[in-house]
Amino acid sequence: MQPDAPAFVRPAPSGRAMLDAAQQLKGLGIMLVVAAHLVKYQTLGEPLWYSVFKFKVYLFHMPLLMFVSGYLFFHTGAHENQGKDLRHYLRRRANRLLVPFFAIAFISLAAKLLLRSRLYVDEAPAGWKEALLSLLVNTEQSPVQTVWFLLALFVFCCVTPALYRRLENNRLLLLVFAACLYPLPVPDIAFANRLTGFYLFFAAGAVAQSWRYLELPSARHALPLMLLFLTLLALPFNRLVGLPVCGLLACLALPRLLPLLGAMALRLLAFCGRHSMAIYLLNVMAVGVAKAAFLRVAAYQPWQFVPLLLVTFTAGLFGPVLVKWLLGLSPRTCILHRYLS
Template sequence: MDQGASRPAVPRSRERRLDLDRARGIAILLVVFGHVVAQQAPEGNTWYEPVRFAIYRFHMPFFLYLSGTVVVLSGLLATAPPAWPAALRKRAVRLLVPFFGIGLFILAAKLVALQLVYVDNPPEGLGGGLRDLFLTTARSPALSVWYLLVLFLCTIVALLLRRLGSTGLVLLGLALQFLEVPPLVYLDRFASHFLFFAAGLWVAERQGRMLPAFEAWQPLWWAAFALGIAAAELEWLDARWSMVLCGLLCIPALHGAIRRPPVSAWQWPLALGRYAMAIYLFNTLAIGGGKAVLIAGGIGWTEAWFPLHVAVAMALGLGVPVLLKRLVLRRIPPVDRLTD
């Protein structure tokens, strides 16, 4: 933790933070929209790729920021070293069991589906799929699961280096942006996203000052965020630094907006937020299945049919995981806990 009397310790939060639930709901909606297209939008389409590019500048950084916030509010970062093994075992069950389970399930589902229908991002057989899933992860057949492993790695690093304080961890995250980390075991994504996790730690430890500032200066934050998105779209910055800029600027803009009316009264983000883990785990399977059925039914991956593909993908990507959670996973307590 940072040293100094100016920053009081953050007590473990026992009260449900509805702003964080709403933030997760809005963030998971953006995730599903980004997953509508696994590789390339249909030729001739001009609107989706710029929107997806903009979303990818900030939506996963925002998720990592929220995760860092929760780590502080839950008291995990304050865990005494003798209790680290137990805490990390619990964290591993929470994050790594779904990481391996869903990754292997997606790989198996794609290997079976390849015999029947069109499959996005197909694996190169069982051996190649396993290699790409866990080692050469730039070509992972289940790329969407990276967040779970990266969040686990962020937790370990934050605990081991907590004497640096949250400011030191933010500086470490900035330093990692200058490294060219190979895409092995998702370490490249850890290096590019640890900064935002550390930003969540930093803000949570100062939430008494920072959150009111986020709310009070909304026009300023949104103007800065909009300029960051414009700089990214106009390619004034490369992909890495545009994500750094937009990922940091989105924090006060989005979190402040979520805490103010009218967003603070919206109910739909709360509903999605409650199912965020299930949606994250299962949305790509639902989207891929829907796309395969549409193509098999003669509705091609074309500019003319693309709006229907988007609508179906969004409906399935959100609806199927929620129904799966409510109708099936709730009946299996260990799986229910892992997908909460």
């Protein structure tokens, strides 16, 4: 059973339009991911405007990416997998999501431990025991919490087919169930709080896919939706309230904004979307290397904060793409290239 689309939704027949929109939204989301990873809270004399910017970005950028993931999950029919087909699908998903999650977690922790005595390193663990424990306990403060999305997406891919059938193939019931999960006081163990907090947006993507929301070419409602989104984003919400309010509204407003953007902006978003996996996995390392190099060149002064942001943002966005390209040049590293694609 599919929910009826609201009156303003008029599905278009073009699947190509949907794939383009999904790619561009992934690109926008991943650019915001990098922008929020440049400087840790309360370090390097972080000014108030950047702290506010990061807090606001965190209210909608990962919800947007999870929304697109839920949309594509249902678009491909993965929610209908059962038995042998489901097991085969989950093996592929584990290879695609869990292998890079644990690989990046190990590499990141090892790099922080090895370099902490030589370079400026954010959130360096005290030792291997603390580093490995950070993967399971108090994950909100974990040095590898930047890759939680991969683990959460794998769990959602695992549970959604059975849950969807249990709810009589009703996507609105799935959304209601996810909304009930959201406020639960879940302990910060193995990213469990992220699982309950972000399934809402995955389920919202499922409902939107039944409306074919990303296939709509019209930008008629873009300006009112964006105005409402920006107005609510400016309000002093705490995270518990702001995440569903701003996150869900972003999922409605930002797709409608795409037709208003110029060709160059859309090409940049599509480029970042195509390379979103590489950027997501490697942006923190690229930012860390660029930041360490920047701070090693000269003594840091507060006036250098904006130049530091420009350097680290460029490195975080294009450094992973360069690494991916280099890995694709040799047959010996093609498997690494495949995980970044």
